[in-house]
Amino acid sequence: MRILLTGASSFTGAWFAAALAGDGHQVTGTLQRRIGDYADLEARRITMLQSAGVKLVEQASYGNAVMMELVSHGFERLCFHASDVRDYRSADFDLGRALQSNLAGMRAACFAAKAAGTQRLIWTGTVFEPGEARGDRLDEAITLYGLSKWLTWQALDFYASEAGLALGKFIVPNPFGPLEQDRFCTYLVRAWANHQAPEVRTPSYVRDNIPVDKLARAYADFVALPPQAAGAERCGPSGYAESQGDFTARFAREIGARLKLPVPFTLARQSDFPEPLTRINLGGAEVQWDEARFWDNLAADYAERLLTPPND
DSSP states (O other): OOEEEOOOSHHHHHHHHHHHHHOOEEEEEEEEEEEGGHHHHHHHHHHHHHHHHHHEEESHHHHHHHHHHTTTTTTEEEEEEEOTTTTTTTTTTTTHHHHHHHHHHHHHHHHHHHHTOOOOEEEETTSTTTTSSSEETTOOOOOOOOHHHHHHHHHHHHHHHHHTTTEEEEEEOEEEOOOSSSSHHHHHHHHHTTOOOOSSTTTTTTEEEEEEEHHHHHHHHHHOTTSSSSTTTTEOOOOOOEEEEHHHHHHHHHHHHHHHHHOOOOOOOOOOOOOOEEEOOOOOOOOOOHHHHHHHHHHHHHHIIIIIIOOO
């Protein structure tokens, strides 16, 4: 199958594209910049994509000529994974900018894809959106970023229906794994590498932390479904659905044993709950996955990135 996937240099995008290519699909991934402009983690993701045989197209953004030319090539699957994530956890997230960026050229792309023979379009959503998860206060978006994803989905659903294009939605919880940017797990390992005890400030929140290779396996399976197959409209894989305190204990146990590091941590007494207490994914997407191998690879990634002294 010929597949076009946007946002290939992102953490999840790189894993998604590599999983699809590993299944034998002909995968084209888009990059907003030139390959030589990517550095550090993004450069390592580019290397992973190239090793997996993913064809990369530079300077392709929603609405520009490069993207529209690609869409007209008749890919069987068009995977819109890229979206504006700048300052995604910030109260200053620019909602207007995100919507303008996410939706640039989307309507025209839907009609062009349909005319070129595309069978199905896939959009990547998030549990941060209202109504796309399990838990409490489900009518609320978590952050303006979550709201931007939901509003983008509403518009894209309209455009795809207007064009007569089958549409699927893949819902992402909280991915973690090799080649991720600095987030909660990296914060923990960096503290342990410096012989510190990190503090978990929101231990009571129940969240859905999913290993990125398990997420990518579910994504590849979902994309390959025929347009009218059962389960082709939505997929929301779940990982470790537990409190952040329990997840930290799990993470410390798995990583500490592999890196042979002391892994102390403290749990703050959480009294402030601006976000819903529980927000986890829909579940039901069963995949074949090697849990021990994932933790081995993640520990090796941290050892290389955070524990290996830089060359003089």
